[in-house]
Amino acid sequence: xxxxxxxxxxxxxxxxxxxxxxxxxxxxxxxxxxxxxxxxxxxxxxxxxxxxxxxxxxxxxxxxxxxxxxxxxxxxxxxxxxxxxxxxxxxxxxxxxxxxxxxxxxxxxxxxxxxxxxxxxxxxxxxxxxxxxxxxxxxxxxxxxxxxxxxxxxxxxxxxxxxxxxxxxxxxxxxxxxxxxxxxxxxxxxxxxxxxxxxxxxxxxxxxxxxxxxxxxxxxxxxxxxxxxxxxxxx
Amino acid sequence: xxxxxxxxxxxxxxxxxxxxxxxxxxxxxxxxxxxxxxxxxxxxxxxxxxxxxxxxxxxxxxxxxxxxxxxxxxxxxxxxxxxxxxxxxxxxxxxxxxxxxxxxxxxxxxxxxxxxxxxxxxxxxxxxxxxxxxxxxxxxxxxxxxxxxxxxxxxxxxxxxxxxxxxxxxxxxxxxxxxxxxxxxxxxxxxxxxxxxxxxxxxxxxxxxxxxxxxxxxxxxxxxxxxxxxxxxxx
DNA sequence: GCAAACTGGTCTACTAAGTGTACCAGTCCG
DNA sequence: CGGACTGGTACACTTAGTAGACCAGTTTGC
Numbered sequence: 001x002x003x004x005x006x007x008x009x010x011x012x013x014x015x016x017x018x019x020x021x022x023x024x025x026x027x028x029x030x031x032x033x034x035x036x037x038x039x040x041x042x043x044x045x046x047x048x049x050x051x052x053x054x055x056x057x058x059x060x061x062x063x064x065x066x067x068x069x070x071x072x073x074x075x076x077x078x079x080x081x082x083x084x085x086x087x088x089x090x091x092x093x094x095x096x097x098x099x100x101x102x103x104x105x106x107x108x109x110x111x112x113x114x115x116x117x118x119x120x121x122x123x124x125x126x127x128x129x130x131x132x133x134x135x136x137x138x139x140x141x142x143x144x145x146x147x148x149x150x151x152x153x154x155x156x157x158x159x160x161x162x163x164x165x166x167x168x169x170x171x172x173x174x175x176x177x178x179x180x181x182x183x184x185x186x187x188x189x190x191x192x193x194x195x196x197x198x199x200x201x202x203x204x205x206x207x208x209x210x211x212x213x214x215x216x217x218x219x220x221x222x223x224x225x226x227x228x229x230x231x232x233x234x235x
Numbered sequence: 236x237x238x239x240x241x242x243x244x245x246x247x248x249x250x251x252x253x254x255x256x257x258x259x260x261x262x263x264x265x266x267x268x269x270x271x272x273x274x275x276x277x278x279x280x281x282x283x284x285x286x287x288x289x290x291x292x293x294x295x296x297x298x299x300x301x302x303x304x305x306x307x308x309x310x311x312x313x314x315x316x317x318x319x320x321x322x323x324x325x326x327x328x329x330x331x332x333x334x335x336x337x338x339x340x341x342x343x344x345x346x347x348x349x350x351x352x353x354x355x356x357x358x359x360x361x362x363x364x365x366x367x368x369x370x371x372x373x374x375x376x377x378x379x380x381x382x383x384x385x386x387x388x389x390x391x392x393x394x395x396x397x398x399x400x401x402x403x404x405x406x407x408x409x410x411x412x413x414x415x416x417x418x419x420x421x422x423x424x425x426x427x428x429x430x431x432x433x434x435x436x437x438x439x440x441x442x443x444x445x446x447x448x449x450x451x452x453x454x455x456x457x458x459x460x461x462x463x464x465x466x467x468x469x470x
Numbered sequence: 471g472c473a474a475a476c477t478g479g480t481c482t483a484c485t486a487a488g489t490g491t492a493c494c495a496g497t498c499c500g
Numbered sequence: 501c502g503g504a505c506t507g508g509t510a511c512a513c514t515t516a517g518t519a520g521a522c523c524a525g526t527t528t529g530c
Binding site: 471472473474475476477478479480481482483484485486487488489490491492493494495496497498499500 | 501502503504505506507508509510511512513514515516517518519520521522523524525526527528529530
């Protein structure tokens with residue numbers, strides 16, 4: 001029963017944001033005080049996290065100026081800061097698990113989705129369209145879309161399972177090499193899926209979702225398909 | 236980002252053990268010092284957890300004698316001590332999620348299970364046979380069997396998802412009313428499943444596992460099929 | 471170009487959680 | 501009946517985290 005200390009959780013969160021691209025390399029992080037507000041945490045706690053992140057080479061701290069992202073690719077990150085067993089996971093594992101959970105959730109969601117959730121999905125699709133040229137934002141909206149869909153199943157157990165593998169999704173940007181233009185196709189998939197759900201069509205919606213998830217495998221850069229650039233070190 | 240304090244985790248663990256039947260009602264808990272050793276925690280921490288459990292009505296502390304299980308059925312447990320959204324979960328939700336995850340894992344496991352894991356499963360089946368008349372022990376072995384099976388898939392993402400819903404499994408004893416005799420059938424299922432895996436038969440093993448999980452729904456006491464006896468209270 | 475706003479760096483006082491050890495007084499069982 | 505075991509209590513200590521203040525460089529907007 002080792003304690004999951006607060007500043008370690010912040011470290012993991014920031015690493016995930018860098019890995020997912022939502023904190024871009026060489027850009028400045030939000031100021032310490034802003035991070036405190038976001039995580040609802042004292043400044044000392046954030047500072048402890050940032051100090052560790054600098055030791056790990058994920059960020060560089062410029063006094064009186066800001067904290068700058070160095071990137072996560074070259075860093076050797078202790079296992080504790082990565083999803084469980086990360087070294088042994090590849091993109092197909094993530095897709096396989098997502099398909100298992102999301103397709104099961106979809107079957108229920110098609111029957112019992114609420115008008116409110118349906119509206120939410122539509123709004124998300126619109127926001128994705130607006131974010132077509134901002135990859136990190138697009139990916140985040142994409143994930144949120146899937147999350148809302150799973151919750152719409154009304155099965156809290158499936159939702160818990162989905163949430164548990166959320167970390168892997170965020171890191172999957174590490175494997176993929178999604179290009180401009182592919183977002184458009186992803187968006188179209190979501191629109192088709194949404195339409196099928198609105199019609200209550202289990203078969204079509206299932207097929208669309210399945211193909212959409214399979215497509216993720218195609219984005220993977222072939223040369224390092226099984227070799228993530230983020231390496232875990234023993235400690 | 237609220238902190239997950241250590242004594243709360245102990246509270247949850249003990250509640251889960253009571254709910255699953257592994258700590259039987261009216262029986263004595265392990266001594267405080269024994270719990271300390273098991274959880275690798277100081278005595279003050281265990282005592283804090285026990286004090287809360289007594290306030291919740293889950294146990295009764297008899298000074299100089301021991302801590303006795305009162306049961307969890309009549310208790311009103313704060314949400315924080317139950318699996319997420321527990322009030323809205325019924326047995327079919329748990330089975331649905333388990334099927335999604337375990338069947339996906341099985342497909343992989345059939346192809347790539349290691350001799351070591353295969354041996355482990357055989358040992359577990361034997362131990363289940365030995366525990367045929369000790370329901371709590373039997374259920375624990377049952378779960379371990381499924382856990383090993385999922386891990387044998389080699390997909391850490393699926394394993395993470397399975398682990399995340401472990402809490403629900405443990406509480407599913409709350410819903411079920413498994414009787415003597417039904418263990419024998421469950422054991423037979425596991426044996427058949429094992430045989431199919433050894434033959435590398437995806438179809439048969441999948442069908443056996445699917446039916447086995449569906450059978451859980453039949454154990455559910457019909458009169459309170461959707462109404463768990465463990466109630467959550469707002470706080 | 472300069473002043474205000476903002477940045478990370480430092481310090482202090484405080485609380486809560488958890489460790490580890492020790493000793494007490496009842497209970498239980500061989 | 502005595503020793504082992506039980507929960508109850510106290511104490512000194514460490515660590516994590518909170519909350520607030522102030523400093524000295526940077527950045528930025530007027």
